[in-house]
Amino acid sequence: MTYSPAPAVIRVALPSPLRRLFDYLPGSHAPADGWQPGLRVKVPFGRREVVGVVVEGPVASELSAEQLRPVTALLDEEPLPASWWWLCRFTARYYQHSLGDTLHHAMPALLRQGRPLAGRTQEQWQLTAAGRNVAPETLKRAPRQAELLAMLSQHPHGLVTQAISAQGFQRDALRALQHKGLITAHTITLAAPPPAAGSLLANPALPLHQEQATALAALHEKLDDYHPCLLEGVTGSGKTEVYLQLIEAMASKGRQSLVLVPEIGLTPQTLARFRQRFSIPVVALHSGLTDPERLDAWEAAASGRALIIIGTRSAIFTPLANPGVIIVDEEHDGSYKQQDGLRYHARDLAVARAHHHRIPLLLGSATPSLESLHQALNGHYRHLRLTQRASRFPPAKLELVDLRHRHRQGGLAPSVIKALSATLDAGHQALVFINRRGFAPTLACHACGWMAECHQCDAKMTLHRQPPLLACHHCDSRRALPDACPECGSGDLRALGAGTERTEESLLGLFPKLPVYRIDRDSTRRRDSLEQTLREVQRGEPCLLVGTQMLAKGHHLPHVTLVVVLNADGGLYAADFRALEHSAQLLEQVAGRAGRAAHPGRVLVQTLHPDDPNLGLLAEHGYHALSRQLLEERRTARLPPFCFMALLRIESPQEEAAQALATQAAGALRGWLAGGDSVRCLGPVPAPMERRQNRYHLHVMLSADKRSQLHRACSWLVQWLESSREARKVRWSLDIDPQTLS
Template sequence: MAVPTPLRRCFDYLPGHERPENGWCSGVRVRVSLGRRQVVGVVVDFRMDSDVERHRLKPIEALLDQTPLPADWLWLCRFTARYYQHSLGDTLANAMPVLLRQGRPLEARTRTRWFVTERGHTTPPEQLGRARRQAELLAVLQQHRQGLVASAITAQGFDQAQLRGLREKGLIDGKSEWLAAPDSRHGPVLAEPALTLNREQSDALSALHEGLDRFHPVLLHGVTGSGKTEVYLQLIEAVLERGRQALILVPEIALTPQTLERFRRRFSVAVVTLHSGLNDSERLDAWEAARAGRARIIIGTRSAIFTPLATPGVIIIDEEHDNSFKQHEGLRYHARDLAVVRAQHHGIPIVMGTATPALETLHHAQRGDYRHLRLTRRAGNAQPAMMQLVDLRGRPLRGGLGPQAIKAIGEQLDAGRQVLVFINRRGFAPTLSCHECGWISECRHCDARLTLHRQPHQLICHHCDSRMAVPDACPSCGSADLRPQGAGTERTEETLAEAFPDTPVLRVDRDTTRRRDALEQTLARVRRGESCLLVGTQMLAKGHHFPHVTLVVVVNADGGLYSADFRAMEHSAALLTQVAGRAGRASHPGRVLIQTHHPDDPGLQLLIEQGFDALATQLLEERRIARLPPYRYMVLIRAEGQNAETLQSVLSEGTEALRGWLQEQSMTVECLGPVPAPMERRQTRWHAQVMLTAERRSALHRATAWLDEWLSRHPDSRRLRYSIDVDPQEMA
C-alpha cells in the first residue's frame, strides 16, 4: 500500500470486508489508518505473506474504487518516484487531484439542461393563465434554443416548482449532460479553417506528420513570432482526426486563458484546462474528462503531465526551456523530462517548442536524439526587433530608467504606440537604507534584504514573507534620511506615470494579478491597441502576442548575469531574448533597449551581435570543458536545521561515509560539499547542500540512494530536514 508519507516504503494491510468486483489489483484507492489519522492510500501490490506479523497488521477500513486508476498513470508515478528518489505514496498523492486524495469518488459530475419541447414552442405563455411564474419561465426558455442549465434558471429567480409544473404539462424537458467536456468524439474536429502556412512552417508540419504513429521527439526551434502555435494547431488537427487526444503544457497560468481561447476558436471538440487557478471540483472534472476520453485537448501547467489520457496522441511542450516546468519543492520533478518519458512509453510524438532551447534539449538535438526543426522567419512580414545595449555608467536614473530610455518611450507614445518596460523585480525598491550611517533594512529571519513596497506600505521579505512597518527614522542612528535603493516595478510605474501623465500605465506582477482574471483583463486592454505603457516582470516575457508594442525597455540586464549558478547566463539570455520578442510583431518595426552597467560583457555582446543560438553554442562548449550538465548528471541534496553545527556535522559525516562506500564499490561519482547554501539562513533555519555528479545516471542514482538511506538512519536526522533534487535547475 502506498500512503501519503515522506517515508520511501510501502505498508502492508489486511483486506477489509469489501473487495473490488473483479478482485484486488494495483491502482485501487482505499481508506486506511496510518498512526492516529486516516488517509487515502493506493494499492500497488498484493500477496499472501508479509514481513510483519499478522496480528500487527491493520485492516483496510473502506474501499473507495471498484475500478483501478489508469495503469499508464500508475506507471508514470512509479517512474517519477524512482527517478526523482521520492516516496511513492507522496508521488501518487501529488499526481492526483485534491478531492481524490480526500476520498471523493472518481466519477463525472452532471447537470440538467432544460429546453422547450415541440409543444412548448407552439404554446404562447399567456395560455398558462394564473401560473404567472411558469409563463415567465416558458418565455425565457423559448428564447434559448440550446436550452438553459438549472443554475442559470435559478439565478433568474425561478425554482424547481416551476420547472416541474412546465414538465408535467409537456412544455419543457430536461437532459442530463456532463459538467466538464461534453462528448465530442463523433463530431467534426474544426470549428474554423486553419491558416495558410509559409514554406518553413509547411516543411516543419510535414516532418511532424511523419512521426504521428511512433515515439518522435522533436525540437521545434523557432524565433519569437515565427508561428509555432499554428504548427501546433495543425498537428493537433491531424491527431484528433485519428481519434486521439493532445496534451499541451504551457509554463505559466498567465498563458492558459489566451491559449485556451485560441484552441476553442479553432476546434469544435472538448478542451479542458488544468492549472492552480481552478477550484478542486473543476480540477477533478477536467482530470476525469481526460481519463474518460471526452476531453480531446488538455491544456495545463507542469502538474498536468500527470493527467491520465484514454487515447494519447501527442504531447506538446510550449516554451520548453522555461524553468517553471521544474517543481522546486516537495516532489522536484521536471515536467518536460517526464513528458519525454511518457511519450516514449505511449509510443507517440512529443514536440518541444521554443525560441531559446534549454541547453540540455539543444544538446539532445545536436546528438541526434531529437529531430531539430527550425523556423527562422517571423510570420507575415514582421521583422526581428533591433536590440541595443544602453550604457548606464555615470548616467542619472529615474525609477531605474536612463535618459535615452525615457526619450525613446516618449517618441513611441507620441506615435500612438505601446511600450513594454521590463523589470524583473517587484515592489517599490529592492531595499531601504539610511543616507547618514548606511543602515540597510534586513530580514530578521533570512540572509536577505527587505523589499520596500508602496501597496501596502511595508518592508517585505520575498523569501519568508515576513513584514514590518516602514520606520520613520533610522533604527541605528535616528536619522530621518531614509532612502529607497534601486527600482522595482512599483517605483518604475510611479516614474512613468509622472513622466507621461496622459498615458495609462499598466503594471503586471504578482502583486497586481492576485485577483482572478486580473491579468487577462489587463492583457485584453493591451490587445485593443490603445497607446499605453506596460510595466511588468517575467510574467510578460513568455508567449504573449502584443502586436502594438514597438519598444521594449529592459531596466536592468545585470541582475541575473553574475551569480554562483552556472546557468545564470543561459537563463538571463533566454529571458532577454524572449522579452525582446514581444516587440515589432506586426507591421511596425520593433526596438529593444537593454540597460546595463556592463556593456562590454562578452556574453551580452555575443547575444546582441549574433543572437541566442551563437551564445548557446559557446555556453555548451564551456559546459563540456567544465564537465557540467548536460555533459554530466547532477544531484543536489539540500538540508536545513535549527542548529548550524549539527547540520554541518551530520552532512560532513554522511559525505565522508559516502566517499568510503564509493571507493569500496569502485564507482566514479564526485561528492562536493557540504557547503553553506547561497542563502545560508532562511526562515530562521540554517541551510547547506551537497552536490553529487557523475557521467552515468545509474551510478549517480545508486550513490544518492545510499546517502539517503544513511541520512535517514542517523540519530540526528530528526533534527534536520533534507531534500533530493535530481537534475537541479537552480543552485540557490
C-alpha cells in the first residue's frame, strides 16, 4: 500500500450561505508573491463557475486529489485592500454570517463578475507646442483637420475622444494630426482625477457660531487617533458646516473622509453642497449608480485619488488608501440597518472601522439613537451639543391638537385648516406630514363590514387611486378594485382612513388656487423626480407639500413655516419596544423642517391622545428630555442599550415546520445554557405579522448583559442549526443587534 501525501490546496470563500471554506488545487496558477488572502480566483462550483476570494493557502487538505478541482483562473496579481479584507472578516464574524456571502455583498458587482479593480479610462487630446504655433495655411488641403485643430485650441486642458466624436470628427483626423506632431493623447481616469495643486476650496467656509467653533475645536484635538464623538444638534444648527470644515482639515493633510447619509434621496443634495464647497473630487456611492460608475468610485477611493467619499449604507465597505475620518450623518436613522441577508448596521461598522484605523469618528443627529446617547452619557463617546440654530429663531415646539369629538374636513381639524390658510396668505409654505402612502389604509363594505385583506399576509390592502388598485405594502401583491363587496354584494364600498393621495386630494379641494406637491415612494419613482419637485418648492412660491418620512430627513426647505402632523398616534402604542423612540425621532425630524430661515416656525400635531405622558413630555421639553426618560425605562427593563440582543427568525410556508424548528432550537439552546442566567432565551413567539408573503414567521429572542456571552451562545446556535435536518426544511436567519421585531 503506497502512501499518498495530502495535496496542497488553497482555501476559498465563495458566495454561499454555508459558513465554511472550499478547497481547490492551485493548478498551474502561481501569483508572483505567492497565494495571499484577498486574491480573487475563478473556480468551478457545482455546474457553474463563480468568483471567490482566497482566505488561506497553500495548506494540506483532508480530501484526496481525486476529490478536488483546480482553480480555473487567477484574477488578481495583488490582493484586494487589506483594510477592506479586515472589515469583511470582522463583519462576518460579528454578524454570524458566511464569509463568502459577506465578501460578495461588500464588493461592487463588476468585481463579483471577475472584472479587474481598475477605473475606466479615456483618451484626452491636447495641442502640442507645434500645434499651438502652426500656420493656418499648413492645413489648407485638410479642412476637417484644420477645424479640429481650431476646436482643440479653444480647450487648452484638452477634450476626450467621445466629446470630439460628438462634434462629427472621425478618428482618422485625430490620428493624422497626431502623426504630424500637432496634437497628443494621454489617458485619464473617469471617476476621480488626482487632486490638483492649489486651493482645496471652490467657495470659502462659512463663519461658525460659538457652539460650532467649540465643537470643531474639540474634534481637532485628536485628528490622529480614534476619537468617537456624538454631535447632538437641533435641526438647522449647522452640523453640516462642522462636517465640511473637519473634512477640509483632513483633505489639507491628504487624508480621506468617508461620509455616510441614510438614503439615496439625500445623496444628490449632500453631493451638491460638498461639490460647491470643494475644488477637489467628491465621489458618490449609492444604489442609483450603474455598475461601471460604482466600480470607478470604489477604485478612486481605494487608490486614494478621491479624498471625499459620500454614500449610503453599503458605502461603509469602501476601501480607503489613507483614511482620515468617518462621519455618519443622521446616525439614528433605521436605513443604516440592512434588514435581510447580511443584516449589518453601517453605523456600528463605522465605529469598528474607525477604531481599527485609529481615526476620528463623528456621529451627527438632532435625535440620537439611545445606543449612541448612552455611549456619550457614560463617557465612551465625547458629547458635543449644538442648541443654537443658524436662523435667529429657536426650534418650534410641538403644539398638540386634540381630535377627540372634533369634526374633520379631509382629515384636518378646523384649527389646522385655519393655520394653513394663514400661512399661505402670508406667502409662506406648509408641509403636511402623513406617514402612510396611498389613498386610504383599506377599503371596507359599509353594509357588512368586509375589509380588503391581503391573501398572502396578515394585513389590510391599501387603496390607491393613481392608478386605481388595491396593494399590499408588505408583499407588493396587487389586485383590481372590486365593483361590489365580495361577501354580500353591496356596492357601498368606502375608503377608511387617509393616506398621502387622499390628503393631497383634500388639500386641492381646500386650496384650489395653490400647487400641492406630494412626495412619497409612489410619486418619486421616476429618476430625478424628487430633485425636480424640491427645486420647484425652493423657488419660494406659496405651496403645500404632502409627504411621508421621505420629507422628514435632512431636506432644507427654507420657505416652510408650518408643519402639520396628521396622526401622531401610530407609533406610540406599537408592540416593538423601540417604537416610541423611533416615533419621537420622526416627529422631531419633521418638526425641524419648519422655520429654518427668515421666519419662525410652527408645528401642529393632531392626536387622539393629547394626555399621553410621553407625547406631552416630547411636546413640552423635546426629544432631549424624552430620550433620557426612555433610557431609564430601558435600564429598569434590562433592554438595549443596557443589554445585547440577537433575534432568531424562522419562516416557512408550513406553520408546523416553522413551529417545530423554533421549539427545538429554543429547547436545545436552553439545554446548552444549562440553567445559567448569563444568556436569556425567550420564545418561540409569532412575529408581529405572523403570516407574510404566504410564509409563517416565528421568533426566538436571545439577550445577555455581556456581548461576549451573547456571541458565544449565537455561535453555538448557528452550529446547531446548520447540523439540524429540520433547519434544512425552513428558512432561518440570525439578526445580531436587531433594530425592529417585525
